[in-house]
Amino acid sequence: MSKSNTILYLDGVSVSFDGFRAINNLSLVLDKGEMRAIIGPNGAGKTTMMDIVTGKTRPDSGEVFFDGEIDLTRHDEAEIAMMGIGRKFQKPTVFESHSIEDNLVLSLKGPRSIFPALFHRRSFEETRRIDEILATTRLEAKRHDLAANLSHGQKQWLEIGMLLAQDPKLLLVDEPVAGMTDAETEETARLLKEIAKTRSVVVVEHDMHFVRELGVKVTCLHEGSVLSEGSLDFVSADERVVEVYLGR
Numbered sequence: 001m002s003k004s005n006t007i008l009y010l011d012g013v014s015v016s017f018d019g020f021r022a023i024n025n026l027s028l029v030l031d032k033g034e035m036r037a038i039i040g041p042n043g044a045g046k047t048t049m050m051d052i053v054t055g056k057t058r059p060d061s062g063e064v065f066f067d068g069e070i071d072l073t074r075h076d077e078a079e080i081a082m083m084g085i086g087r088k089f090q091k092p093t094v095f096e097s098h099s100i101e102d103n104l105v106l107s108l109k110g111p112r113s114i115f116p117a118l119f120h121r122r123s124f125e126e127t128r129r130i131d132e133i134l135a136t137t138r139l140e141a142k143r144h145d146l147a148a149n150l151s152h153g154q155k156q157w158l159e160i161g162m163l164l165a166q167d168p169k170l171l172l173v174d175e176p177v178a179g180m181t182d183a184e185t186e187e188t189a190r191l192l193k194e195i196a197k198t199r200s201v202v203v204v205e206h207d208m209h210f211v212r213e214l215g216v217k218v219t220c221l222h223e224g225s226v227l228s229e230g231s232l233d234f235v236s237a238d239e240r241v242v243e244v245y246l247g248r
């Protein structure tokens with residue numbers, strides 16, 4: 001299969017921990033600009049798959065390519081982040097004692113330390129980017145509030161905004177709606193769909209209502225490999241998926 005139109009290309013990837021195969025001959029391909037939802041039971045290998053993509057875990061075997069031609073197994077975590085892969089972990093980690101706007105300024109792409117970042121005169125382009133991210137993350141009205149005062153859901157959006165400030169080509173998002181209200185969950189689906197217009201996104205999530213809202217292709221992992229892949233209707237009608245995951 002040609003890699004040229006892919007943002008993420010994993011083929012035959014395996015990794016073992018103390019003899020246990022957490023990822024087992026995994027093949028997963030994402031087209032440029034695609035958003036994909038990854039589902040699967042606990043221990044299926046979803047987190048380990050993202051660890052491999054971000055360079056945190058080295059695969060024992062297999063190919064891992066980014067943007068068609070970059071062999072990720074040859075790069076470390078910092079290089080991979082710089083090349084345009086952003087990752088959002090489940091728990092939000094924002095700078096609580098800074099304003100929403102300053103959180104975003106501190107995350108803007110490019111080398112900067114805190115003092116110059118907060119006190120230098122912002123360029124027109126930087127101001128435009130911050131305004132755009134505030135609009136995308138529904139935080140415009142709160143730009144001067146302290147991050148500490150945001151709701152759990154808003155902190156998740158702010159952290160997604162901080163990733164956007166790094167201008168990644170691919171965003172990996174781990175269980176974004178865990179702990180959110182229904183209204184926040186629906187808003188998060190809208191927000192990610194908007195983001196996916198301009199970059200590729202991988203979302204790991206257990207909330208099937210949310211996955212339905214996303215309306216994208218779904219991959220169900222099980223025991224480190226792809227168990228089923230297709231539309232949510234297709235995957236949720238797959239008896240193997242019902243047996244190991246949805247029917248629990």
Ligand SMILES: Nc1ncnc2c1ncn2[C@@H]1O[C@H](COP(=O)(O)OP(=O)(O)OP(=O)(O)O)[C@@H](O)[C@H]1O
Binds near residue numbers: 041042048
């Ligand atoms: N560093 C490690 N050392 C040993 N075992 C590990 C390590 N990382 C993951 N595992 C094991 O690999 C398997 C896959 O774990 P992983 O966290 O990738 O699953 P997951 O699909 O993300 O599950 P969850 O939905 O619970 O987050 C699990 O059995 C886990 O215990």
